[in-house]
Amino acid sequence: MTSATGSPSESFFTRHEFAIRRLHSLTGIVPLGAYMVVHLATNASLLNGTETFQSLVYLIHSAGAALPLVEWGLIFTPLLFHAIIGVWIARTGHSNTGNYKYPSNRRYKWQRITGLIAFVYLMMHVWHLHGWVHFSPWIKLGDQLGFAQFRAYNAASTLAVAMNSLFWQAFYLVGVWACIFHLANGLWTAGITWGLWISAAAQRRALRVCTAFGVVLLVVGTSAWWGAISTDPEAAKAIEDRMYKANVEAGLVPRSVKKRTQPDPVLGDSSGDDAASELISTGPLSDAGQ
Amino acid sequence: MIAPIPTKKNPPSEIRVRVLRQNGPGEEPYWELFDVGYEREMNVISVLQKIAAKGKNVDGKKVAPVAWDCGCLEEVCGSCTMVINGQVRQSCSALVDRLLADEPDEIVLEPMSKFPVIRDLMVDRQRLFRALQRVKAWVPVDSYYNLGPGERQSTKEQERAYPLSQCMSCGCCLEACPQYNKIELTRNEGETDEQFEARKLAAFDEAFVGAHAISQAMLFNHNPTGKAIAGERLDALMGPGGVSACGNAQNCVAVCPKEIPLTTSIARAGRATTFAAIKKWFET
Numbered sequence: 001m002t003s004a005t006g007s008p009s010e011s012f013f014t015r016h017e018f019a020i021r022r023l024h025s026l027t028g029i030v031p032l033g034a035y036m037v038v039h040l041a042t043n044a045s046l047l048n049g050t051e052t053f054q055s056l057v058y059l060i061h062s063a064g065a066a067l068p069l070v071e072w073g074l075i076f077t078p079l080l081f082h083a084i085i086g087v088w089i090a091r092t093g094h095s096n097t098g099n100y101k102y103p104s105n106r107r108y109k110w111q112r113i114t115g116l117i118a119f120v121y122l123m124m125h126v127w128h129l130h131g132w133v134h135f136s137p138w139i140k141l142g143d144q145l146g147f148a149q150f151r152a153y154n155a156a157s158t159l160a161v162a163m164n165s166l167f168w169q170a171f172y173l174v175g176v177w178a179c180i181f182h183l184a185n186g187l188w189t190a191g192i193t194w195g196l197w198i199s200a201a202a203q204r205r206a207l208r209v210c211t212a213f214g215v216v217l218l219v220v221g222t223s224a225w226w227g228a229i230s231t232d233p234e235a236a237k238a239i240e241d242r243m244y245k246a247n248v249e250a251g252l253v254p255r256s257v258k259k260r261t262q263p264d265p266v267l268g269d270s271s272g273d274d275a276a277s278e279l280i281s282t283g284p285l286s287d288a289g290q
Numbered sequence: 291m292i293a294p295i296p297t298k299k300n301p302p303s304e305i306r307v308r309v310l311r312q313n314g315p316g317e318e319p320y321w322e323l324f325d326v327g328y329e330r331e332m333n334v335i336s337v338l339q340k341i342a343a344k345g346k347n348v349d350g351k352k353v354a355p356v357a358w359d360c361g362c363l364e365e366v367c368g369s370c371t372m373v374i375n376g377q378v379r380q381s382c383s384a385l386v387d388r389l390l391a392d393e394p395d396e397i398v399l400e401p402m403s404k405f406p407v408i409r410d411l412m413v414d415r416q417r418l419f420r421a422l423q424r425v426k427a428w429v430p431v432d433s434y435y436n437l438g439p440g441e442r443q444s445t446k447e448q449e450r451a452y453p454l455s456q457c458m459s460c461g462c463c464l465e466a467c468p469q470y471n472k473i474e475l476t477r478n479e480g481e482t483d484e485q486f487e488a489r490k491l492a493a494f495d496e497a498f499v500g501a502h503a504i505s506q507a508m509l510f511n512h513n514p515t516g517k518a519i520a521g522e523r524l525d526a527l528m529g530p531g532g533v534s535a536c537g538n539a540q541n542c543v544a545v546c547p548k549e550i551p552l553t554t555s556i557a558r559a560g561r562a563t564t565f566a567a568i569k570k571w572f573e574t
Binding site for chain 1: 544
């Protein structure tokens, strides 16, 4: 046995299997699971009104220049790690629910199916609304193709416009539900993996708690989805314009071109001095945002 | 044990048995049908004995008897484990009347799919036993002098350990596990016995160790004498194919004929390795 372990023929994955799998489990909960809860709750606030949602987005974007760091450090990198390792893990298993129709075995299978759905969904979701990277030509290209549609200072209206197609509405509903099952069930399995719930009775209790968590999150997530497709973009834009003007005048929010729908009727379009300086500071491009 | 059940009201005169056969390691498997006369209170072992006595398949063609493994005939040795009507179990405790109650048309017998077939229903469970070696599933008692009586175990500890000690290494938990995949190597040209064996063991040692071995590791880690090498067992469980390769499908505990709380052992191993990893990280 000792001659087998540590031999150079073993792959990196094999040698570090325990650490990689535990890191996979951890990233699923923190930061990804925690972020998802905050994200869905923030979006569900849209049901309360454009003002509530836009205020929360202002709060998130108050991170300013640190935002890409937060996005890549705490969301995208863990997400890509979790997704790629997840596909590797899914490939190591062979579902046998045909002969062994136990509920836990079915959940095992669905954890992998929803994981794959979530992978495709999230790759598309980030590209559809966010655009992945804050690189102006890239965003501009995406915009022309109908992607990278979200503008943080027109949060509700750009979201509502982007969601104004049956395809995206169905895509998001399936995607959000898949993510929610994956998180709730993943929380339960992680509790076993890390040794939090041990006995069969404790695991049953934990399953009930995780199910309840999943149901609550399902309501929140579906509310977030409904908020996005039930919002009237015109009315939302009027509110956003009013909020943007007031916030800029109060000095609470910096002027921005790329976070606003263009042309911007409130504080002018990209020809403004502030806008030009912003472009110089954020991207290697001179004529973006027009 | 399972008490005899009342015999069927209208017993069939013949039982149709479908067997997945294979003439040798690496050869193509094939299905063969047999008819055997019905008798009261048969089990799958007596069905296989009747097939061997008859020596003919359903077409009346003379065929070699179906090969299978068995030992105790009372569900404590685990050697007669096979897949019966799609579910893994011991053939000695698989009662024909009950099988026919669920599936009156035929009884389907297959070898376990996670181990290399030797012949017909006989499989090579070497990897199962190798896994017990990997986790050092024993009490280390070798010494040059008398170590005296062992530490006393509390009743509570005994009650926790006893169910785990009932494991008969049958392989049901592994057969039902979606994370446990078959490893069947063939000897390369010019490879010696020793080289082939070493290659095989290396392949076994980086694949999933299995629920039975995780549970045995927990049994011996909580034994007053066995815990002397608890760290070595946890090292094995934190190595390639260790406890982290478990996917929590929990089929193992559902199919275990001895009703061993395997998923509790897995969670316990999860906790122990969590603490061991933290300790390693900060103390060494």
